[in-house]
Amino acid sequence: MIDADRIAHKVIRKGSSAYGRIVKVFGKGILDKKGEIKRRELGRSVFTDKALLCKLNSIVHPYVIKEIKRSIRGAGKTDIVVVDAPLLVEAHLDSLVDKLVVVKCQKRRQIERCQEKFRLQKEEILRRIESQMSIRKKMEIADLVIENSLTRSHTRKQVRKAWRDMLWK
Numbered sequence: 001m002i003d004a005d006r007i008a009h010k011v012i013r014k015g016s017s018a019y020g021r022i023v024k025v026f027g028k029g030i031l032d033k034k035g036e037i038k039r040r041e042l043g044r045s046v047f048t049d050k051a052l053l054c055k056l057n058s059i060v061h062p063y064v065i066k067e068i069k070r071s072i073r074g075a076g077k078t079d080i081v082v083v084d085a086p087l088l089v090e091a092h093l094d095s096l097v098d099k100l101v102v103v104k105c106q107k108r109r110q111i112e113r114c115q116e117k118f119r120l121q122k123e124e125i126l127r128r129i130e131s132q133m134s135i136r137k138k139m140e141i142a143d144l145v146i147e148n149s150l151t152r153s154h155t156r157k158q159v160r161k162a163w164r165d166m167l168w169k
Contacts, residue, residue, distance in 0.1 A: 002071045004064055004085035011063040012037050021059045026052075047127040061091055072096060080167075089141065090133050099166055102142035104135050106149040 011018045014035050022037060023030070030042050046053040068083060075081045083097060094100050105113075107129065114125045139145050144166075146158045 001082045007064045007067045017063045099143045101144045102138045103146045103148050109149045
């Protein structure tokens with residue numbers, strides 16, 4: 001599985017490809033004592049200013065896209081490759097996949113889960129959600145939609161069924 005978020009975290013680490021460009025654009029105020037980028041601080045900046053978000057994406061996305069493409073090319077002809085990328089459509093990478101699966105969740109549940117997992121305030125979460133393409137638009141172009149608002153077992157059943165369907169079609 002290719003995890004775009006994990007790749008993005010990797011490319012902004014100190015000494016990595018995008019690090020210097022990010023610090024140059026956003027300043028040393030986004031760095032911790034060890035010189036690492038404070039992702040939460042950077043997030044607060046970019047999710048309140050669309051121009052800054054676009055600037056950050058213009059720096060980070062090319063590195064992430066390059067790594068995703070490299071990983072896909074490195075897979076064997078018979079391998080199944082899953083690309084987990086929240087911004088797959090926004091980054092115009094949907095052309096790289098045979099099937100586009102969109103996972104949707106009620107906004108209320110999405111907010112609750114983000115508060116639990118990332119300890120973000122509701123306003124921060126809403127800004128992040130609103131910075132992305134609407135789930136409705138993504139669902140319009142999806143080959144399959146997974147509903148993720150209910151229980152984990154409900155979601156797992158949908159994923160298993162989708163997996164079986166895709167493998168045998």
